[in-house]
Amino acid sequence: MARGVIDRRENGRYRARYEGPDARWHGRTFDRKSDAEKWLTDQLARANRGQWIDPNAGLISFADYATNWLTAKSRIKPKTRLGYRSLLNSRILPVFGRARLATIDRALVGSWVRSMTEDGLSASRIAKLTNVWQRFLNRLSTMG
DSSP states (O other), rough: OOOEEEOOOTTOEEEEEOOTTTTTEEEESSSHHHHHHHHHHHHHHHHHHHHOTTTTTGGGHHHHHEEEEEEEHSSSSSSHOOOOOHHHHIIIIIHHHSSGGGGGHHHHHHHHHEEEEEEEHHHHHHHHHHHHHHHHHHHHTOOO
16 A cells, blocks of 8 residues: 655645655645645555556656567567567657657657658558557556
8 A cells, every 4th residue: 555645845835745666755846735635645546556657757768668668578579579670760769769758649649640641651551550659558558
């Protein structure tokens, strides 16, 4: 069971902190105690339901995440790995590689898919790219 505390700072603001599933303390500061309580309650509920995501996870670049993801895929055939690497290098990393995970949103992904259509990529190639992209999203949603 996750635990948390709220304390009042010398400047009158409220600091809410909780111990995450990673055994580290995470916190934020708020002007109002009610905002601190609401945030802390939400974080504790996520941790207790197994839905907690490390707040630092969004700070890494997509390229670093993708490289780690592909390295960790131990149960795929060499040909599949080469295919994933090709898709990453040709269309995914040029668009998302430098972006921090926390900055990637639906609008960016939507414009990426539209640009591939405008570039004349076949429907099957776009489907393969979006399939690989969906695998990344599925993994991201289970991080933490």
